[in-house]
């Protein structure tokens with residue numbers, strides 16, 4: 001708790017949610033300084049930033065013998081993400097590969113290009129539009145789960161609902177007992193093996209020292225087994241009337257016209273499950289938290305969804321009837337980017353934002369820092385969804401990159417946003433939400449940006465008005 005900044009009273013210009021302490025001075029490049037950074041990062045990946053980081057656009061650093069550049073200049077960051085001179089650091093694959101195999105998330109070079117091309121039809125707006133009834137069903141399932149309760153752990157409830165949504169989208173099935181196994185495995189993995197550890201820093205490559213990764217391999221093996229069982233069960237069933245993502249994967253062809261190999265189908269399903277439900281459930285959690293801190297915005301968003309109920313959503317165009325709700329989700333992604341860190345490694349020498357970059361140098365792009373940067377945003381720490389309302393398209397804002405940028409931009413962004421809007425709309429239409437106690441909730445990042453504890457929310461059914 002010593003990290004908490006107390007809740008600010010709601011100012012006229014937007015609620016300021018609690019945030020981890022920003023350290024007053026740089027830690028310095030000494031061994032002691034680096035150990036302090038490592039300690040803060042072990043507590044939370046977003047807990048080691050200093051005042052200077054929110055003012056400077058590029059800061060060189062050395063950490064564990066590795067040189068790097070914390071890059072917050074949005075134009076330069078986008079250029080790095082678009083440039084073939086940079087690749088994903090091989091070590092970055094270590095914590096995730098046991099869960100996602102060689103799917104799109106981990107693939108590199110020609111394999112990545114081929115995979116991305118064959119997956120493109122799976123994520124077109126038309127394909128996402130076909131999935132809307134499944135997101136509506138997941139939202140209805142969430143509300144059913146919460147019915148009759150006056151308080152609930154919404155982090156868990158959203159975890160279940162987003163897993164339900166992605167299972168419906170992938171395999172045309174709801175999150176039943178097998179789904180619960182997956183949810184449990186994903187939670188165990190994210191809370192333990194997914195964390196970057198000492199051996200990840202000292203390993204020379206993705207496959208080095210993996211004999212020390214027993215827990216990752218064990219939980220990852222159980223996860224793959226569960227995904228294989230879901231694929232086998234779905235393949236044994238007759239085709240649904242509307243194609244699911246597995247149908248589209250089975251229909252996908254490589255450049256020479258061959259179907260995708262079974263292992264690739266399994267790895268792509270695992271990638272979509274792992275990349276898809278954890279991130280979206282984080283987004284929903286933080287959106288609910290911000291709306292609980294800002295009841296006035298919550299009421300205005302509710303008015304939108306009561307006027308155009310979620311179960312009447314039939315096309316992506318219908319989602320335009322909730323402009324404030326959509327802006328709330330964008331503002332949530334700004335303040336709490338589900339993926340708080342994007343890292344690239346220089347493959348050749350370059351100059352970035354005026355700094356010479358040697359081959360091997362890490363470029364750390366932190367949506368957490370960029371989205372709260374004092375030179376890039378007005379009132380950067382305040383929750384003000386209105387800042388996104390007048391934007392024809394938030395992707396036009398250079399300093400907003402919750403889904404990354406360049407050729408490896410999140411392939412599931414449209415899927416995630418449609419799902420999150422529908423699930424949040426379903427919740428708001430049925431309940432007023434408030435925090436059950438005043439303990440501040442702080443972000444605690446590992447791969448995704450989760451809460452440091454899972455608070456209870458108070459739920460009041462709509463119609464039983466708040467005094």
Ligand code: HEM
Pocket residue numbers: 088104105106116271272273275276277279280283337338339342343402403404405407408409410411412413415416
């Ligand atoms: C709020 C939700 C989400 C956020 C914030 C998010 C964020 C991101 C980011 C930042 C990247 C780029 C990482 C990099 O450049 O290193 C990424 C990539 C990816 N995301 Fe998402 N994601 C979300 C939801 C989803 C969903 C729902 C799916 C699938 C159903 C998905 C699948 C992927 C995949 C497969 C990649 C790798 C793309 C590639 O390398 O070509 N994501 N995501």
